[in-house]
Amino acid sequence: MSSGGETNGGAQGDRRAETLQRLMEVGRVHSGVTVMFHSAIAAKQGLNATEEKTLDLLERHGPLTAKDLARLTGLAPASVTGLVDRLEAKGFARRVKHPTDKRRVLVELDRQKIGELAVFFEDWARDIVAACEEFSTEELETAIRFLTVMAEAQRTAAARLSS
Incomplete structure (x- = not known):
């Protein structure tokens, strides 16, 4: 079975x-x-898709270390360094000292700049809510479970490709 x-x-x-x-x-x-x-x-906004999705990670998780970003994105550490450099240069993120461990550096969003992206998602969010009307709550819960499993499998595959 x-x-x-x-x-x-x-x-x-x-x-x-x-x-x-x-x-x-x-x-x-x-x-x-x-x-x-x-x-x-x-x-x-003058970004590439990886930069935009990294901003999403920072939005959802709050300030992260480069190591955290590497783990969440599956990117190699050297790639994350370049990614953070680009986000800083474009004004979307900045490096700040960790509040409790001054040896560590966190990457945090520029809240004002990130607000400029929100408008692009508003219509899309309404479309998603409307499209979900044809599905029962149970069907949506199955879709959530499926997408969660698939996201983890893809994260693992990306990490494997980056190592």
């Missing part, structure tokens, strides 16, 4: 294989449009 409760043989196995294939195809489409969406938003 698979974790989905279906056997791997016969018609059920065929259905599962077909469903997994469709899932992979839809996942590729979703990934592509997600990258394009974030690239378009980033371009509006």
